[in-house]
Amino acid sequence: MRNKSGAAYAATKYMEFYVKEPATLMDFLMKEMSGISRNKVKAILAGHGVSVNRKMTTLYNYELKPGMVVRVSRHKRSTELNSKFVKIVYEDKDLIVIEKSIGILSMASAANQFCVKTILDEYFKKRHFKCTAHVVHRLDRDTSGLMIYAKNIEIQQILEEHWHSIVSDRRYIAVLCGKMEQEGGTVTSWLKDNKAFITYSSPTDNGGKYAVTHYHRLKANDDFSLVELKLETGRKNQIRVHMSDLGHPVAGDVKYGNGRNPIGRLALHAYRLNFTHPRTGEFMDFETPFPTAFMNLFSEKK
Template sequence: MTYNSKQGMYTQYTVGEDAPLLEWLMANIQGMSRNKLKDILKGRGVKVNGKVVTQFDYPLLKGMTVSLSRSKKNDTFKNRFVKVVYEDRYLVVVEKNPGILSMAAGHKTLNVKAVLDDYFKTSRQRCTAHVVHRLDRDTSGLMVYAKDMETEMALERDWHNIVYDRRYVAVLSGEMVEDEGTIANWLKDNSAYITYSSPVDNGGKYAVTHFHVLDRTTEHSLVEFKLETGRKNQIRVHSADMGHPVCGDVKYGNGDDPIHRLCLHAYMLCFFHPVTRRRMEFETPIPAQFRMLFK
């Protein structure tokens, strides 16, 4: 059966025997190469029982309905604040722009969780986005959300072992002298919710940040940060501690705001998949606005 949807033309098939999705497509779809079928899968052109599936080894069962588009680009998720980088049945990895919260805070605030919940609903996925970690509203970059409670619990329970590399890049005010180093101290919030640091245990949380300078001018430094711990405002406080706060930081900065945004971007996220245990490695380019300051 062939039918039209707002995303294009689909041909519908009924599964006759259990098989992994790509294997089944290879055996049952005539005139298409393996690479073409993989491109259609990646391009969100395959639905199983009405739900978009991109997983090559998705287990098909006899009686299921498979809908196939002939196009490589289908059901493309578009939002000015959020880009889907990777998705499977258990989790979704997104890149968020500055200016959007990770989750709701108060009444009707723009947030990534709500954007994803709306996307899941429109793509007929019976799931909601479960928050696993957060980025500040004005920090951009990579985040992972679970699609069910079990995956969320698995990620939260063993976060520090599951995530094996997590890096940020920032534009700092002033010219850094050291090429690399480590900052370690205790971080604690005061009554006004400002995080401050202490060289001795102040009842707060121990925080360790490794830094490496990528580029510098007399006005600014482009710095990569690798987190050993993930504390609230860790990079922003540690940068200020070094005398080189993150540019555009109204909370811990010095007024240096060259591109009118907080110059902090989560550009690398590497973790073991909580269900399949596969290595998942994601990297986004350093924002062009950051780079422009060093040309």
């Protein structure tokens, strides 16, 4: 029998649960760890943080039997990513979902340029993974939020070729300049870049790409509007140009806006990402809180 000091030490390293009735590992952990999400359980499993009878497993559908002991690590791996620009939300052998901060490119636009991909590649190297990050979609440097990177060419190609059928919901939250009177609607236009890489919008086909943005006002005051945006297409600068078309540019947008910058950043954040896993076919749903700086603009004035 373990002595008290040994038990106390072990308790700081892991949580221990005893199986009393048959169940899958996923169902068992969600019940025992009340409030935990399915995707968080998967992330812990993928990070080798769960053992059954002292044998590590990554299988969420592992069949548990009465008498088994399940341990969940309390500690992050020593090789856990530590970056002010990138937070890992979920990871498995095929892909990684991250939350990107503002101020960093999704991928390099020039040789040896610092970007999310270089951070992830270094992280994989430290963990001795024989893979690199493959870009399948992008966020602007000054837009924050959820992104997927593939960890192999096969998954990258599947995501790129079947993006619209795989990704079922992609939403943003934005602070727009001015009080938006309408509750919601849809903006459609053709978007095309000029030689200076400025994206122009046209109500008729200008040889560019057709773009569709749905919007819904959540809050508004005399100065700004908090708006949820759902993309039907994912064109370059789509949200920023479409909101400018409405006369309510994204706050902090110096390229397509009016220069109003109440929070010191572009007020655009990709907060929801739902997709079907390209390998397993499982539904994956991820959501981050709205940035506090956005919400503070709509707090009740004292």
